[in-house]
Amino acid sequence: MISTGPFFLDQIFFIVFPYVAVIIFLLVSIRRYRTEAFTFSSLSSQFLENKQHFWGLVPFHFGIITILLGHVIAFLFPREVLAWNSVPLRLYILEASAFIAALLTLIGLGALIFRRVTDPKVKKVTSWADWVVFASFVVQILSGIYVAIFHSWGSSWFASLAAPYLWSLVTLSPDITYVTAMPWMVKLHIVSAWLMIAFAPFTRLVHILVAPNPYFWRKPQVVRWYSLLRNRV
Amino acid sequence: MPQHLIERSNVFPKNKLLAGMIVFLLVPPMQLVAQDPATDYRQNCMSCHTIGGGRLTGPDLKDVTKRKDGTWLAKFLVDPKAVIDSGDPYARQLVEESRGVIMPTLPGMTPQRAQSLLDLIDAESKLEKSQFQGVKLSERPFTPEDIVVGQRLFVGTAKLKNGGPACNSCHNVHGLSGFGGGGLAPDLTTVMERYGGRKTLSTWLTAPATPTMQSVFKPHPLDPEEVLPLVAYFQSTLQRNPEDPSTARLNFVLVGLAGALLVLALFDLIWNNRLKSVRRALVREKRLEAVHE
Numbered sequence: 001m002i003s004t005g006p007f008f009l010d011q012i013f014f015i016v017f018p019y020v021a022v023i024i025f026l027l028v029s030i031r032r033y034r035t036e037a038f039t040f041s042s043l044s045s046q047f048l049e050n051k052q053h054f055w056g057l058v059p060f061h062f063g064i065i066t067i068l069l070g071h072v073i074a075f076l077f078p079r080e081v082l083a084w085n086s087v088p089l090r091l092y093i094l095e096a097s098a099f100i101a102a103l104l105t106l107i108g109l110g111a112l113i114f115r116r117v118t119d120p121k122v123k124k125v126t127s128w129a130d131w132v133v134f135a136s137f138v139v140q141i142l143s144g145i146y147v148a149i150f151h152s153w154g155s156s157w158f159a160s161l162a163a164p165y166l167w168s169l170v171t172l173s174p175d176i177t178y179v180t181a182m183p184w185m186v187k188l189h190i191v192s193a194w195l196m197i198a199f200a201p202f203t204r205l206v207h208i209l210v211a212p213n214p215y216f217w218r219k220p221q222v223v224r225w226y227s228l229l230r231n232r233v
Numbered sequence: 234m235p236q237h238l239i240e241r242s243n244v245f246p247k248n249k250l251l252a253g254m255i256v257f258l259l260v261p262p263m264q265l266v267a268q269d270p271a272t273d274y275r276q277n278c279m280s281c282h283t284i285g286g287g288r289l290t291g292p293d294l295k296d297v298t299k300r301k302d303g304t305w306l307a308k309f310l311v312d313p314k315a316v317i318d319s320g321d322p323y324a325r326q327l328v329e330e331s332r333g334v335i336m337p338t339l340p341g342m343t344p345q346r347a348q349s350l351l352d353l354i355d356a357e358s359k360l361e362k363s364q365f366q367g368v369k370l371s372e373r374p375f376t377p378e379d380i381v382v383g384q385r386l387f388v389g390t391a392k393l394k395n396g397g398p399a400c401n402s403c404h405n406v407h408g409l410s411g412f413g414g415g416g417l418a419p420d421l422t423t424v425m426e427r428y429g430g431r432k433t434l435s436t437w438l439t440a441p442a443t444p445t446m447q448s449v450f451k452p453h454p455l456d457p458e459e460v461l462p463l464v465a466y467f468q469s470t471l472q473r474n475p476e477d478p479s480t481a482r483l484n485f486v487l488v489g490l491a492g493a494l495l496v497l498a499l500f501d502l503i504w505n506n507r508l509k510s511v512r513r514a515l516v517r518e519k520r521l522e523a524v525h526e
Binding site for chain 2: 007010050054055058059062079082085086087088089091092095096097099100102103104107149150151152153154156157159160161164175176177178180181182183186222
């Protein structure tokens, strides 16, 4: 059981949070997909405004997908990542690339938030859930960028510390010694990640689960717009 | 897509969610592995303390229970930082004698486990020669070759034999080329001075005892053949000043910013004409038609 003492809070944050988050994520996602399938989308507002949207959406998604993929790769192949990083130049190339992706994510997020606030049509369709998503991304991305600059080199220590911590959760034998002595900004980054996973199924983030990947290889389609003619018919 | 659906939706009934959480909490998540005190001592204490071999980073523990009562010692073992922060004069004195190095708090240290460690220390103190009198380390003088090997181990170009990650994953030493070493953990430029010299630092490195170092290096310990060149390297870096200006971090940020701008320019180049030729043209055409009708 959870023991009291100096590591009580760490046990809540790094053992209870992740399991509760994953359970909520799975159960609520399935439930929502089965009962309210039509809400299972990104709730795109591209039709309402698509010029500013480009400069938010494109950098944000290129950035976040690269970053997330980086975390997953370091989780699945920690030894290989360490082997790659054993030459300082390669380490620096990897870290700089990841940092560029993080900055793109931040720039994209900034543009998206600006658009939400300034465009009247888009503002109209913005719900409280969208603001929860934006706020959690702001915390997550800023803490990640802070860690990348001031607590480097994340790609190496993720492989040595975060990967075994995550695996200890997967194998149901949680070991928090990897994270208890981490700087608080790293802890914030981890805890806010668990919170995001828990909130995701209640928000538009569920579109991650139904991303239309076939768009990558299907033929282009032209969508014609003729609503202005409708009045005449 | 109707936004209000999300706000109003009763996505998951509360009672079922609660049931799920309770089931989870019934599963004991923390594994507290009981281990025998000698192993415990070897893994967690030996890097800083001897029993009858003189002080290392921490004091020699021979007859420690005669110097201070058992209740105080057990309390200190469970959470050293809390006792130090409480302003306890003896704890403060210990920190001073250790040159400011604070004894790490061990996850899973209970009063019972602390007591069995104290019993072990008591028993070992009575022996003429304790098995924990100290690690045998080579005392041969450092060569310039050692320093080179040490630096290669530090930055990772020479692999650590037992598979541990290179020091620069988390630590920096002033004057490294490129973007420098890591910033997660303390800068090691003057670590030899902080830890009180060759013997203490070498012993510490054979079984690092801070929580993060321990979790990484317990399964992949440093080889004695690696400790010597690393310590030689740390001796050589003592001449550098960690406070001297370094542009490594700034360079990293600038390269990142430049790279991000470059990628944005690339996006513009690739998709500059998107929607212009077909969709926006069609919309414009229809608008004009509507106006002319």
